[in-house]
Amino acid sequence: MPLTLKAQKPKDYSETPLTLGEHLKKRRRELGLLQREAGERMGVSAETVANWEKGNTMPPPSQFKPVIDFLGYDPMPAPQTLAERLKAKRRALGVTFSQVARYLGWDAGTLTRYLDGTWRIPAARARALEEFLGTDATATLPQPLQDPGR
Known part of the structure; x- marks a missing residue:
C-alpha cells in the first residue's frame, strides 16, 4: 500500500498583518467565518x-466602530x-471630522488650524478637546506658527 503524504496547507493571510485588509482577513479566518458571515457581524455585504480585505476600499467613518468591534482592537x-489621537478617537466612535467639530461647537477649519499648529x-x-479625547490633549499640541488672537 503506497504511503501518501500531504503538506499542511499554507495560511492565505499574514500572521503579522500590516494593512486593515490583512487584519480583517486574519481575524475572519481565525474565527472560521465566510466573508458573508463577517459582513453580517459588521453590518455590511460580503x-x-x-x-476591504483586498485593499480596494476603506471603511467609511460610520463603519470604523463595527470594524474595531469585530477585530477586538x-x-x-x-x-x-x-491629530493622530483625534483620528483614532474618530475611528473608535465612527464619526467624521466635521461631526467632531460640530460636537465641539467649532468650525472645521478652526479645528484643522489647531491640529496643524x-x-x-x-x-x-x-x-x-481633552474632555472629548478623554486624555491630556495639550501635551502633544504642535507649536503655533501664528496666533489669530482668539
Whole structure:
C-alpha cells in the first residue's frame, strides 16, 4: 500500500498583518467565518468585506466602530500627535471630522488650524478637546506658527 503524504496547507493571510485588509482577513479566518458571515457581524455585504480585505476600499467613518468591534482592537498604529489621537478617537466612535467639530461647537477649519499648529489653542478649548479625547490633549499640541488672537 503506497504511503501518501500531504503538506499542511499554507495560511492565505499574514500572521503579522500590516494593512486593515490583512487584519480583517486574519481575524475572519481565525474565527472560521465566510466573508458573508463577517459582513453580517459588521453590518455590511460580503462584497464590501472582500473589497476591504483586498485593499480596494476603506471603511467609511460610520463603519470604523463595527470594524474595531469585530477585530477586538484598533489596527492602526498608536497615535502620537494630537491629530493622530483625534483620528483614532474618530475611528473608535465612527464619526467624521466635521461631526467632531460640530460636537465641539467649532468650525472645521478652526479645528484643522489647531491640529496643524497654525493657531494656538485657547485653554478653554484645549479643555473641551481633552474632555472629548478623554486624555491630556495639550501635551502633544504642535507649536503655533501664528496666533489669530482668539
